[in-house]
Amino acid sequence: DIQLTQSPSSLPASVGDRVTITCRASQDISNYLAWYQQKPGKAPKFLLSVASRLESGVPSRFSGSGSGTDYTLTISSLQPEDFATYYCQQYYSRPSTFGQGTKVEIK
């Protein structure tokens, strides 16, 4: 199975900060990477697919980049509603796997 390692696990930040989360795969996943946002007690929300495609309705302050084994999710200017846990997911091969999550919390 392909392993995904996210860093950091916890990210203290303030409103207005630029925030970057990294997701590293154990092998080349050819941009078959998605990002999700999850708030406590809620289902995950789909943010981006194929590493950089922003889904409909997702604010443009979110962006994704990367290739091969290394990918990033960037929030250009953190808003109060962005404090949450973020997960990456690879769907290059079955079984699909998720990173362990990055919690963006108030500094």
Added chain:
Amino acid sequence: EVHLLESGGGLVQPGGSLRLSCAASGFSFSTYTMNWVRQAPGKGLEWVSGISGTGGATYYADSVKGRFTISRDNSKNTLYLQMNSLRVEDTAVYYCAKDHCSSNTCSFDYWGQGTLVTVSS
């Protein structure tokens, strides 16, 4: 509008069985692979199982293979997960999730609100 609504969770003893359901609406259900993803308390997301649009192909995580069975009824727009020989480590919120595309593997664009399964004596 796409809507996924899980039901069937609850408290069950180790070794017991439970069947989860996920009622879908707002899209062409039979076109898309559907999935179950779980999240143990305070932990991350784990894909559990998936089933193709026709139901002809099923996929399982090693952790549930041989114990769980995924199925679907396209006439009722409903996804199921039959869980047998349940273990304490199966305790989690179970989400149903729709594939984003109709390719072989895909991300998940819509998720239900989840149903909690607790395995405990």
